[in-house]
Amino acid sequence: MSLHWFVGHRPLGGAIHRIHMLEHHGIYSGDALVADTYSDEEKSATAYDAAPAVALGGAAYATLPLDIFVVLVAALSASYAAHVYVPHPDHLNHSWLRRFGWFHRKRELHFVHHRDASKNFGVIEFVWDRVFGTYTPAER
């Protein structure tokens, strides 16, 4: 039942799938993994990615003490900001983040995902790929 629902009855997932696969993977594929500027053709899926944060924030506000809620919002905001501003320069030839070794390491891991879309779903944090068995190290 759940697989049927996932595949056949999920307009939300369908939109994410279209944006991500047809635009992000379509634009940055093969040997064209980096460009000088962002493509105007790529739509943002941030509204869909933010949905769990909004749900989590609402649930936390309703249930947690105020001080813990403030910490949660701070961590949630920092983590989301990192996911917005760190992965996207992965595909740019010129980025101020390129001076950092950690950025190159994470970028190579993300490029593995563009070569094999069933690997490395993480973008700045690959711990969950290790947990779920989808981690693949970058070739040296």
Next chain:
Amino acid sequence: MARAAGLASFALAFAATHYATTLALWAGHWFSHLP
């Protein structure tokens, strides 16, 4: 003592939220690859 406990609580809540967020985004990314 209370200050150390407060900082430790902050760090714990911050790290737990960060990893919960990365898990949610990992799941969303995985979901976006379903046909």
